[in-house]
Amino acid sequence: MRVTNKETHWSNHPGDEGPVTVSVSRKVKPGSEAAYEQCVSDLVSAAADFKGHQGATILRPSSATNDEYVIIYRFDNYTNCQGWEQSEVRAQLLKNLEGLVEGEASTQQGTGLEFWFTLPELPAHKPPSPHKMAIVLIGIVYALVLGLNLLLKPLLGPLPSAITILIVVVLQVLLMTYVIMPRVTVLLKHWLFDD
Structure with a gap:
């Protein structure tokens, strides 16, 4: 649980x-x-x-x-x-x-x-509320999926859909984990972690 x-x-x-x-x-x-x-x-x-x-x-x-x-x-x-x-x-x-x-x-x-939603400088903080996490993730996932599809469509067009989706998902998760979410969490920390 x-x-x-x-x-x-x-x-x-x-x-x-x-x-x-x-x-x-x-x-x-x-x-x-x-x-x-x-x-x-x-x-x-x-x-x-x-x-x-x-x-x-x-x-x-x-x-x-x-x-x-x-x-x-x-x-x-x-x-x-x-x-x-x-x-x-x-x-x-x-x-x-x-x-x-x-x-x-x-x-x-x-x-x-x-x-x-982790802040290395505040390791023992309470996580953000689920609705705040959902709002942030919906916006970021939408923007990433749209952007990656537009950017990669010319390169991935001839590939089967399943392969194209896999490539987009892998890129999206890597970008979110290592590039986007650490920066967004710091940028929005006052809103995300206020009670």
Whole structure:
């Protein structure tokens, strides 16, 4: 089950929820920064070997992170994320953090469309409301599909429809994930994340 601020979605099929993004914030004891960074580097390297891993970002302490280290990692679905989080490898590597950190870790997890609405400088934020995500995505998807079809029609015209659609969809998802949504989320952050 995924609970948002206004809706509850039920599913019996793990994997239906789409990508999972997890952020873990920790306060590191003064003088332990180098050892902590080495442990985190080992954790990230180990996670990369697990099925479904889609990358990680490490933020050093700053005012935007409440002077905490933040690790943000992504998996393609909940099941694969759980595979990493419940692994013996991860448990052993986490033991290396003992004595380097203060208090407990703060962990947040997001799934589905929230993946496209992340702000690296604010990793622990609440996701936007579903209707705001829908409004933004409808506008962007429409503009991208229209633009890509007009731009690529002369090149892809002789190809079968199924191949043309596949090419447009692949380009659209890549552009949204790596180019458009990170910029749109920053541009609209005050509207998207206000309560």
